[in-house]
Amino acid sequence: MNGISRALCRASAGVVCCAATLVAGAAAGEAWIRVNNVGYLSGDPKIAVLSSDDPCAGEFLVGEFAAPIGPDQGAWGPFAHNYRLDFSAWRTPGRWRVRAAGVESPEFAVGDDAYAHAAGKLMEFMRLQRCGDNPLQPKCHQHDAFDADTGETFDLVGGWHDAGDRLKHMLTTTYCVAALFLADEEDEARHGAALVKKLHPRENVLFVQIGDDRDHMPPNTLWHDDQSDYGRGPGGPRAAWRATGRPEGPQHKNKSSGLANLAGRCAAALALAGDVDAARTLYELAKSRPGTAMSVPVRAPYYYSEVTYHDDLEWGATELYLATGETKYRDEALAHARQAGVNPAMGCDAHGHYEFFPYANLAHWRLGLVAGPEVRRELAEFYRQGLERVRVKAEANPYRLGTPLAWCSTNDVVAAATEAVLYERLTGDRTYRALAAEARDWIFGRNPWGVSFVIGVPENGRHASRPHHLFYKLADHLPVGGLVDGPVTKAINDALKFEPFEDDELARFQSETAVYHDVFADFSTNEPIIDGTVSLALLLHVWPEEDRDGGGAGK
DSSP states (O other): OEEOOHHHHHHTTTSOOOGGGOEETOTTOSEEEEOOSSEEOTTSOOEEEEEESSOOOSEEEETTEEEEOOOOOOOBTTBSEEEEEEOTTOOOOEEEOEEETTEEOOOEEESTTTTTTHHHHHHHHHHHTBOSSOTTSSOOOTTOOEETTTOOBOOOOOSBOOSSSSOEEHHHHHHHHHHHHHTTOHHHHHHHHHHHHHTOOSTTOOEEEESOGGGGSSOOOOGGGOOOBSSSOBTOOOEEEEOOSSOOOSSSOOOOOOSHHHHHHHHHHHHHHTOHHHHHHHHHHHHHSOSOOOOOOSSSSOOOOOOOOHHHHHHHHHHHHHHHOOHHHHHHHHHHHHHHOSOTTTTOSOOOTTTTOSSSOHHHHHHHHTSOHHHHHHHHHHHHHHHHHHHHHHTTSTTOOOSOOOTTHHHHHHHHHHHHHHHHHHHOOOTTHHHHHHHHHHHTTOSTTOOBSBTTOSTTSOBOOSOSOHHHHHHOOOOTTOEEOOOBOHHHHHHTTOOOOTTOTTGGGOOSSOBOOOSTTOTTTSOEEHHHHHHHHHHHHHSOGGGOOOOOOOO
16 A cells, blocks of 8 residues: 655645655555556546645656546545546556656556456366366366255266355356357366256256355365365265245245246357257256246345346347357347346446346347347447446546445446446447546456456556455465455445454455455355456457557657
């Protein structure tokens, strides 16, 4: 953290403090500049945030670029005064810092290659998460799994561990497979697709979860040495839960109402994998069982509570149309798209855990790519209405954050950025480019804590470094590339009844608005998740090429 005394900040009014006054690493300082710790493409909007306990004025510097600090944006979160430092005109490639009010930002890159290594880091995390055949450790979970209701054994080996623990959620796995194909990460997509193919072994069977929260009982072990006992002995086969379309759970019940969300995403994933016959079958199953499947709680009342499914039916039908050219799928996709409409995740103040998953509707984009102009405008309008809701909320704070600080908030942030980019791809309208860029910047460190929420990225910058992940805890192996779930409101964090985080080096930056702890213990803000990581990979993949404009334009 960079800081400066109260006196220095007051002295900055009307003048840029010289570098000699900087107090690098002073945790007790009272002014901070937050930037995207990775950096900016040459053509990106570039806005740092200066925050202080006291009013600041004067100019700020980036290289040879200078501009006024600008108006006070008012109090937000832990800071009394906030200023937006716009240096979008600075395009000179290199590594730079923002200097203002006697403090300086961390170093960051400007250039067309600013994100050259980021996607590879994200896939590094996904390979670490592999279940079954993992390139980094001995094979694990070779006995997956037996049906939790009937005891019958099925081959459900493969896929990914969902987060920092050892169980596997098919709600996220199915999304990851389809999104990885769209991000041109075929090797990783095919690893997951092999498990998706197994989820529907016969007509009346579709599995929604492999393992459950018995996984969280001691002993803590790495995945290849999992000693969880699902009633068949330590380290024995794990239970798999069917999606039945009814509330499920032996003690705590979820609110499942159908199969369409899960089966629809399975259809999209397998169509993208080229398995059209299986995709057709799963799409028909999805249509026949409207409603949503949810994950299954066993020991604790927590579960993924997805309630939307028309978006998944749209996605399945769209990918089947793209794979087969059969117009019935196109027509059905459009009907589902109109049912899905505006993504309810956009513009909401709060939501339940995975209530509106997937947080970005990728089907509107995929269908729009092959639709006529009138339908394309209709689909883009769904994006626009949602983005406008986000934009209005974002205008109320200096970070331009327009998404809720619910559990897994980084999923919401990445989704808003993704829909903004996809809207632009469908329309050519750049209205929401800045909204997308500022959402991306939040992820990579331009937030009150100054921490990139991607573990190990940037390598030499401040990033999540003590994640809630078994490899970190037991093997001192940092799961590089994982996107952690990110900040939540203090009310949410308090409700989880954590013990006080005595080693919270970020304590100065916590507030009633939002908290984030870079500590292992906080599973609500610092656990890496496969779906968020894949979503970020897709965002970087679809980011507009024209932002990589060669730089060199100077200030």
